[in-house]
Structure formats: C-alpha cells, structure tokens
Amino acid sequence: VQTDVHHTNLEIVELSRNEGHQLFDERVQELLGIGSDEFLRRWDAGELDDLEESALIELSLMIPLVRQDDSKA
Amino acid sequence: LPGRTPNEAVESYTSPIQESLGCILQGRLTRGSDPASPEPAIHFLSLNFNQPTPLNGFPELFLRFLQNYQVIDTGEPGRRRYKVVTLGYQYSLETTDRRELLIYQWDPRGTGGTTRPHLHVGRRLLQERIVVGERRYELPKFHIPTGRVAIEDVVRFAITEMDVTPRRTDWETVLDRNQTNFEQWKSW
Secondary structure (H helix, E strand, O other), X not given: OXXXXXXXXXXXXXXXXXXXXXXXXXXXXXXXXXXXXXXXXXXXXXXXXXOOHHHHHHHHHHHHHOOOOOOOO | OEEOOHHHHHHHHHHHHHHHHOOOOOOEEEEEOOOOOOOOOXXXXXXXHHOOEEEOOEEEEEEEEEEEEEEEEOOOOHHHOEEEEEEEEEEEEEEOOOOEEEEEEXXXXXXXXXXXXXXXXXXXXXXXXXXXXXXXXXXXXOOEXXXXXXXXXXXXXXXXXXXXXXXXXXXXXXXXXXHHHHHHHOOO
C-alpha cells in the first residue's frame, strides 16, 4: 500500500562492541560453521579461496565490526 | 558527503540511504565499528542486522544491503571539512529460499577476484553453463562490469523492473534527489 505520509525512513541502530562481535560471530558460524577467530586466521592466511564470493565479500565487509582491516584503509 | 563535523558528515551520508531504502521496505539500518580501531575507523552499515529484508508488497523478494565507509578529514574549512567515502558494498536481491538473483558488488581490495564494481547474475536466472564454440562459460561467475552502483539504482530497479510496490508516492523524486546528491559528492 502506498502512503503519502513521509514516515518511511529507516531508523539507525548503533551496534555496541559486543553486539558487533556477536553479529560477526553468528554470521561466520552460519556461513562457514567455524568461529570468527578461525575465520580471521584463514582470512589473514589467504585460505578462503573456496568460499562462495558473495559470502566472502559479506564477511569481509563485516570485519570492521571486530577489528581494523589495514588493507582497506 | 560533507559535514562540518564527522557526525554531520555521517548524517548527510546515511540520511539519503535511510530515505531511499524506505521507499521499498521497512526496517532499520545497523551501523557499527570496532571501538578500538584507530581513526579514521572503517564503519560497517547493513540492513536489519545483515538479514535479507522483504520488499513492500512482494514478500517473496528480499534485499540484503551491506557497505563499508570511512570519514575522512579533507582539510577544507567549513561544511566540507569532513567527508564520508564508501569503501565497498554488496547489494543483493534474493528469493525466499535465499537464492540470489542479482548481486552488485564492489570491494576495492579485490576480495572476489576484481577490484572494480560489478554485477553477478544468480544461478536461478541463467543456465549454469553455456557453450559458445568450444568455450564453456559459467555465467553466474562472471564479474559483469558496472559503474559504481548507488543504492538508489537498486531501489529504482526493484520498483520499475520487478514490480515492488513503492511505500511512498513521491519515490521517484526522492530517489532522483538522493542520487544526484550522492553523485555530486562521490569521490570517483
């Protein structure tokens, strides 16, 4: 249903440090079945070539939730 | 997008995204970064905690939205002092069973094999392999070149090409305004 009432803008939710870590942990577990520490180890070692590209990019975009990724800055 | 302060720059960056996405879906934008990161930190922005979000009037079609951005100090005085730059994105249109139809990606690190913005067409839309002469292609693996894609492009595509029902009657005006503003300030 269309509306002319312009209250359609999305709200912003600021993630706390713990929430950010939790979101990252859960998504890594869901996509790879491993913990986030292990994911980051494999990321740093370049051992994730077999992962589907959309999953790899998604997780790479989430890394700033848990640490600064120097290669992107 | 500029601002006198980092917060003002972030506000001028995220407000159009909030408005544009609000044309076709309900939800929240999730924003965060590691507080221990040195400045300028890289920030994560996603839709509904990274979950696929159903589009208005089309509950079988979902959007997933992720970005990284960073606030930079331009050194210029006044309202152009700080600016937000996008550092990568992934926007995907997905079906109920989480199969991706279209995936717009840009990761300048080349995580997926290319540093340039591109599009993947999902397996659902294409045969997995086609044969041309003696060559066999897997089209879903192609990085089909695109320009840099604004989220307004994706929202407009969802409405005009995929029959998603807009949530406001002035959606064209909103998207055109926000995209024009984005293109005025984008860095490349």
